[in-house]
Amino acid sequence: MAEPQVPILVAVAWPYASGSRHLGHLAGAYLPADVFARFQRLAGNRVLMVSGSDVHGTPITVRADAEGVTPAEIADRYHAEFLDAWERLAISWDCYTSTGTENHAAVTHDIFLRLLEKGYIDRRTSDQFYDAEADRFLPDRYIEGTCPHCGYAEARGDQCEDCGRTLDPEELVDPRSKITGAEPEVRSTEHFYLRLSDFEESLGSWLDSREGWRRHVLNFSKGWIEEGLQDRAITRDLDWGVAVPVDDLGPGKRIYVWFEAVIGYLSAAKEWAQRQGDSEAWRDWWEGDDARSVYFIGKDNIPFHTIIWPAMLSGYGGLNLPTDVPANQYLTFKGGKASASRGVGLTIGEGLRLFEPDGLRYALAASLPEQSDTDISVEEIVRRINEELIATWGNLVNRVLSMVHARCDGAVPEPGDRTDADTELVADVDAALVSAADQIDRVELRAALRTAMEAAAGVNAYLNATEPWKLAETDPDRARVVLGTALDAVNGVRVAFTPYLPFSSAALEEVIGPVDAWRRPELSPGMPIGKPPPLFAKVDVEELFADDDGEPG
RNA sequence: GGCGACGUAGCUCAGCUGGUGAGAGCGCCCGACUCAUAAUCGGGAGGUCGACAGUUCGAAUCUGUCCGUCGCUACCA
Numbered sequence: 001m002a003e004p005q006v007p008i009l010v011a012v013a014w015p016y017a018s019g020s021r022h023l024g025h026l027a028g029a030y031l032p033a034d035v036f037a038r039f040q041r042l043a044g045n046r047v048l049m050v051s052g053s054d055v056h057g058t059p060i061t062v063r064a065d066a067e068g069v070t071p072a073e074i075a076d077r078y079h080a081e082f083l084d085a086w087e088r089l090a091i092s093w094d095c096y097t098s099t100g101t102e103n104h105a106a107v108t109h110d111i112f113l114r115l116l117e118k119g120y121i122d123r124r125t126s127d128q129f130y131d132a133e134a135d136r137f138l139p140d141r142y143i144e145g146t147c148p149h150c151g152y153a154e155a156r157g158d159q160c161e162d163c164g165r166t167l168d169p170e171e172l173v174d175p176r177s178k179i180t181g182a183e184p185e186v187r188s189t190e191h192f193y194l195r196l197s198d199f200e201e202s203l204g205s206w207l208d209s210r211e212g213w214r215r216h217v218l219n220f221s222k223g224w225i226e227e228g229l230q231d232r233a234i235t236r237d238l239d240w241g242v243a244v245p246v247d248d249l250g251p252g253k254r255i256y257v258w259f260e261a262v263i264g265y266l267s268a269a270k271e272w273a274q275r276q277g278d279s280e281a282w283r284d285w286w287e288g289d290d291a292r293s294v295y296f297i298g299k300d301n302i303p304f305h306t307i308i309w310p311a312m313l314s315g316y317g318g319l320n321l322p323t324d325v326p327a328n329q330y331l332t333f334k335g336g337k338a339s340a341s342r343g344v345g346l347t348i349g350e351g352l353r354l355f356e357p358d359g360l361r362y363a364l365a366a367s368l369p370e371q372s373d374t375d376i377s378v379e380e381i382v383r384r385i386n387e388e389l390i391a392t393w394g395n396l397v398n399r400v401l402s403m404v405h406a407r408c409d410g411a412v413p414e415p416g417d418r419t420d421a422d423t424e425l426v427a428d429v430d431a432a433l434v435s436a437a438d439q440i441d442r443v444e445l446r447a448a449l450r451t452a453m454e455a456a457a458g459v460n461a462y463l464n465a466t467e468p469w470k471l472a473e474t475d476p477d478r479a480r481v482v483l484g485t486a487l488d489a490v491n492g493v494r495v496a497f498t499p500y501l502p503f504s505s506a507a508l509e510e511v512i513g514p515v516d517a518w519r520r521p522e523l524s525p526g527m528p529i530g531k532p533p534p535l536f537a538k539v540d541v542e543e544l545f546a547d548d549d550g551e552p553g
Numbered sequence: 554g555g556c557g558a559c560g561u562a563g564c565u566c567a568g569c570u571g572g573u574g575a576g577a578g579c580g581c582c583c584g585a586c587u588c589a590u591a592a593u594c595g596g597g598a599g600g601u602c603g604a605c606a607g608u609u610c611g612a613a614u615c616u617g618u619c620c621g622u623c624g625c626u627a628c629c630a
Binding site: 016059139227308374402406 | 566622
């Protein structure tokens with residue numbers, strides 16, 4: 001477990017404001033980041049959790065063109081949708097912004113200019129397709145043609161959606177512009193390139209020295225290095241994006257989205273600092289030797305966070321490289337990769353319509369694809385909520401509070417004379433908190449949640465063994481001691497659930513007091529305990545499947 | 554095609570720096586209990602750890618080949 005007061009940057013993948021995000025995104029990045037951040041705060045560390053909507057990039061302009069609106073309208077629409085989702089899920093951002101801010105452009109320009117000055121960025125000329133009718137260069141996605149592999153007539157310049165193969169636009173048979181339908185011509189264009197190859201050696205040894213990283217993350221990243229790093233263009237012929245801070249290239253060029261999106265972590269930290277009224281406050285997380293930075297992303301984002309962003313950071317100089325990138329694998333829905341565009345799985349909004357937020361958070365946290373792709377379904381979410389969360393934890397809270405209310409004069413009893421078994425139960429709970437802390441700190445969030453559930457099951461077993469409902473008739477004093485012990489145990493177990501279940505945890509705080517650190521809080525004897533309402537509502541399967549078309553998702 | 558990950562009980566997964574009898578949750582069966590959201594607790598059945606070959610005294614764990622699934626393949630980010 002980390003020493004107290006460590007600055008921890010919780011950097012979370014920037015959701016792409018080109019459409020609704022789905023439960024795979026939630027389980028891949030936002031939920032694990034939130035659990036980790038909530039834990040670290042309780043553990044006494046200084047957490048800065050940042051992200052924002054990525055509002056640039058081709059899919060947004062493609063969608064805007066298709067709908068006949070501006071890219072900004074698309075970005076605004078989904079940015080608002082994301083904000084609403086975060087609020088309903090209680091994702092505890094310190095700063096959630098977007099890449100559309102002036103601050104972000106300024107930070108991007110600072111990094112760009114420094115890298116340019118230090119020679120890590122240079123200019124090169126390349127040939128690219130041009131639509132003379134529309135008077136603009138065409139990104140690969142804006143070129144359509146016949147796939148040379150399968151003959152599909154609507155293949156895109158980057159990929160054929162029919163056979164799934166990756167394409168180069170010049171491979172297309174009968175290429176045409178998606179904008180005007182005109183046959184594109186080849187023109188030379190000048191762009192800035194990031195000299196990634198300059199960092200091949202230093203990044204290689206940096207990766208070799210990483211410890212505790214997930215195997216697939218490390219292997220994948222090293223694989224990139226071994227294949228040889230290629231310099232990458234970081235500007236595009238676009239009119240939607242962050243402006244290029246030098247005018248050498250002339251108009252119609254923008255910084256390409258992948259280069260500026262990762263800079264968002266830094267610009268969001270700076271934006272947060274400005275809002276705090278101390279514009280230098282971000283430095284603790286980015287420059288401190290003791291600071292940690294943990295990046296929560298899906299596996300498709302690995303090279304950007306283990307290769308490209310570290311290259312940019314080390315080229316810039318003086319800023320901390322990622323401490324860990326615990327990228328998740330994919331959440332699959334009945335075997336298929338979740339994809340909002342292909343209609344596989346549930347969007348976050350759909351998930352929130354079907355389930356209460358804590359239930360959804362629990363089910364996803366218990367299924368996080370930490371080591372391998374994990375398959376989930378609506379039925380599985382229901383099972384997790386009803387058979388695990390409610391049966392073991394919700395019911396435990398309810399049975400203990402109900403008995404304390406009924407058998408202890410509706411108040412927290414005095415500890416009294418506890419037996420060895422009594423003190424052992426509470427000691428086991430305290431030990432579980434230590435284990436869970438260690439697991440969460442290592443970003444083993446499924447395991448930590450299991451630790452919490454096992455602790456809850458231990459309290460259930462204690463109750464079955466001691467049978468306080470019988471003692472209440474035969475030995476009321478002993479019954480009060482047992483129930484006080486069980487209440488103390490519940491009081492400890494809830495701490496382990498707090499990062500995962502913010503809503504029900506807050507409800508429980510109303511009853512037995514606040515959780516303000518990663519330890520079992522003191523209970524105040526005499527504190528009144530009313531008749532408790534259930535912490536969670538059971539999911540009614542009949543009702544769920546009776547919804548609209550009978551298909552829950 | 555290349556690269557990476559994965560393939561372990563009915564389901565979802567852990568274990569994989571090689572070594573006491575292969576695990577967990579849920580489901581299923583039996584029993585206990587009835588305070589509690591028909592919840593809980595105990596016990597049990599159930600797997601030749603994808604296939605084949607190899608290394609080793611010993612492999613789910615290492616190596617090779619094959620089969621299958623998923624992802625990436627640098628203009629999605």
